[in-house]
Amino acid sequence: MSQSYDVIVVGAGVVGSSTAYNLVQHGAGKVLLLEQFSSLHTRGSSHGGSRITRRAYNKPFYVHMMDEAYRMWDQIEREGKTKLYTNTGILVFGPRTSPDLKKTIASLHINEVEHEVLTAEEAMLRYPHQLDLPFDHKCVFERDGGTLLATKAVSVIQRLFTEGGGELLDGHRVKEIAPGPIVRVTTNNGDFTTRRLVVTAGPWAPTIMAQLGVKLPFKFSIRRAEVFYWRVEHPELYSADTFPSVILYDDTHHPFYAMPICEYPGLVKICPYATVCVDPDSRDEQISPRVEDIQPYVAKYFKGVSTTPSIYEACIITKTPDEHPIIDRHPGHSNIVFGAGFSGHGFKLSPVMGKLLCELAMDLPPSHDLTPFRLDRFNKHSSKL
Ligand SMILES: Cc1cc2nc3c(=O)[nH]c(=O)nc-3n(C[C@H](O)[C@H](O)[C@H](O)COP(=O)(O)OP(=O)(O)OC[C@H]3O[C@@H](n4cnc5c(N)ncnc54)[C@H](O)[C@@H]3O)c2cc1C
The missing domain is CATH 3.50.50.60 (FAD/NAD(P)-binding domain)
Incomplete structure (x- = not known):
């Protein structure tokens, strides 16, 4: 029965x-x-070690939902007697002309979320040993952003x-x-x-x-997400106390995100958002990780980071159109x-x-x-x- x-x-x-x-x-x-x-x-x-959390969204409804999400995460941490959230701050950047970056800044402003808009020069003064940003880039820093242990x-x-x-x-x-x-x-x-x-x-x-x-919906896509961890010369410069979570917007839409050292000692996480479509039942069959998609960004934007990843892991992102x-x-x-x-x-x-x-x-x-x-x-x- x-x-x-x-x-x-x-x-x-x-x-x-x-x-x-x-x-x-x-x-x-x-x-x-x-x-x-x-x-x-x-x-x-x-699964995995970490995920980014932020209010820096270009849709106001997510900003409101995040207010409640932060309260609920706090409750889960208290009830579960386990620390899950680390406040690293989050730096979102991209070319000054990036529509996503503009909408993100507007949404933070309209919803009165504490943030600072920084020029590339100002951001590099804040992270002189970690970031190398082109001068036509602009940044927004959200103090409350951080990481969750996944x-x-x-x-x-x-x-x-x-x-x-x-x-x-x-x-x-x-x-x-x-x-x-x-x-x-x-x-x-x-x-x-x-x-x-x-x-x-x-x-x-x-x-x-x-x-x-x-x-x-047509174009509901199931994509393999590739997670790379890169060795850094000076781990103390990429810790949760010294380095924020990072998102880059550019014209190719979310080419990468980065997070301070969390799961593996001495290894910073820098990843592209999502890559090829897969069948979830055979995610890892006959596909090699596309390091070349992310390598140029690692070399261009980050200082003191190896250009060959030490660890690779796979995950799946399921996207609607x-x-x-x-x-x-x-x-x-x-x-x-x-x-x-x-x-x-x-x-x-x-x-x-x-x-x-x-x-x-x-x-x-x-x-x-x-x-x-x-x-x-x-x-x-x-x-x-
Ligand atoms: C690399 C990576 C980085 C990400 N970064 C972020 C981030 O920084 N911030 C953020 O907010 N989000 C991030 N995401 C997205 C976030 O992790 C996902 O949106 C979220 O985990 C989706 O959870 P889910 O429960 O819908 O799916 P899943 O975690 O896939 O859970 C679905 C579950 O259903 C089970 N299932 C399926 N079919 C059956 C069945 N027939 N019978 C029984 N069980 C079944 C599966 O086995 C699975 O366990 C990231 C995702 C990835 C992969």
């Missing part, structure tokens, strides 16, 4: 884990979180979920979902039933949603909700995204406007199959 639940969440990445944590906090009843691989695996999007955060959120009474089953791959007032979920390890279902399957979302008759996630209800089954396509913002915003998915699943009024995240914004290309 199958076990029955009030809510089942499919996918225990950072978004599914945050959703499950919010559900137990909101008294959703018996909640089950299902994960296909072993817990804290490295096959999806949420795998550690997922583990703390999952612990708070299970301590709150939730059940996490890893090694359970969902193979079939039969919708209805009671949803039947079939896995490789047994069947379950539930009154409400949340799908947070990351790069596997198109497969699961297609089974449920929902087509995600407008790079905003989809948070919505199944068009034909109101007790099924889903979140997908969290692009490069999913980690820092995950507590809020989890809260929104929890509210949607429990038919509660949403804490933020969901209009920018609806599936039907892509209405030309997304539809019921």
